[in-house]
Amino acid sequence: MTDESWETGLLGGTEKTRITLVEYDASWRNKFQTHAARIAAALGGVALRIEHIGSTSVPGLAAKPIVDILVVVHDSTDETAYLPPLEKAGYVLRVREPHWHEHRMFRTPERDVHVHVYSTGCPEIQRNLSFRDRLRADAADRQRYEQTKRELTRKDWSDMNEYAAAKTDVIESIIAAAETGDGI
Numbered sequence: 001m002t003d004e005s006w007e008t009g010l011l012g013g014t015e016k017t018r019i020t021l022v023e024y025d026a027s028w029r030n031k032f033q034t035h036a037a038r039i040a041a042a043l044g045g046v047a048l049r050i051e052h053i054g055s056t057s058v059p060g061l062a063a064k065p066i067v068d069i070l071v072v073v074h075d076s077t078d079e080t081a082y083l084p085p086l087e088k089a090g091y092v093l094r095v096r097e098p099h100w101h102e103h104r105m106f107r108t109p110e111r112d113v114h115v116h117v118y119s120t121g122c123p124e125i126q127r128n129l130s131f132r133d134r135l136r137a138d139a140a141d142r143q144r145y146e147q148t149k150r151e152l153t154r155k156d157w158s159d160m161n162e163y164a165a166a167k168t169d170v171i172e173s174i175i176a177a178a179e180t181g182d183g184i
Contacts, residue, residue, distance in 0.1 A: 032069060052132075
C-alpha cells in the first residue's frame with residue numbers, strides 16, 4: 001500500500017533534546033523482552049523477526065536509555081498489516097521513510113522504546129545485527145564507539161537525528177570490520 005499523501009520523514013517535526021548517556025543497565029534486556037512479547041502478541045505472524053538492537057543490546061556499553069527493537073515484516077509499505085495493531089499496543093508512528101528502505105519507526109509515549117520496521121530482505125536488517133554482534137564481541141570497537149558517543153554528547157544538537165548522523169563514520173567502520181571479520 002502506497003499513498004503519496006502520507007506524511008513522511010519525522011512525523012511531528014524535529015524535537016530538540018539533550019542527548020544523555022548512562023552506564024549499561026541490565027534491565028534493558030528485560031524491557032526488550034517485555035516489548036518484544038507485546039509486539040509479538042499485537043502482530044502475530046506479521047512479525048517475522050523481533051531483535052534487540054542498538055547500544056542497549058550490548059552488555060557493558062553506555063547508551064541513551066532508549067531500547068531499540070528491530071521488527072521484520074513481509075512488506076513495510078503495507079502499513080495496514082502492522083500500524084493499527086502497533087498503535088493499539090501503545091506505540092506511536094514517529095518516522096516514515098519511503099525513500100530509505102521503506103523504514104518505519106514507532107516509539108512509546110514515554111520515548112524509551114523505538115521500534116524499527118523493515119521489509120524482509122532489507123540490507124539494513126543484517127547491518128543492524130552485524131553492528132550489534134560486532135560490538136558484543138569486540139571490546140576495542142565497543143570502547144571506540146562509546147568514546148565517540150561520549151564526545152558527541154558534549155555538543156548541543158537540534159535533534160537526535162543530527163547526533164545519530166554524527167556517529168555514521170564510526171558505525172560504518174565497525175560494520176565494515178564485522179563484514180570482513182577484521183580483528184576477531
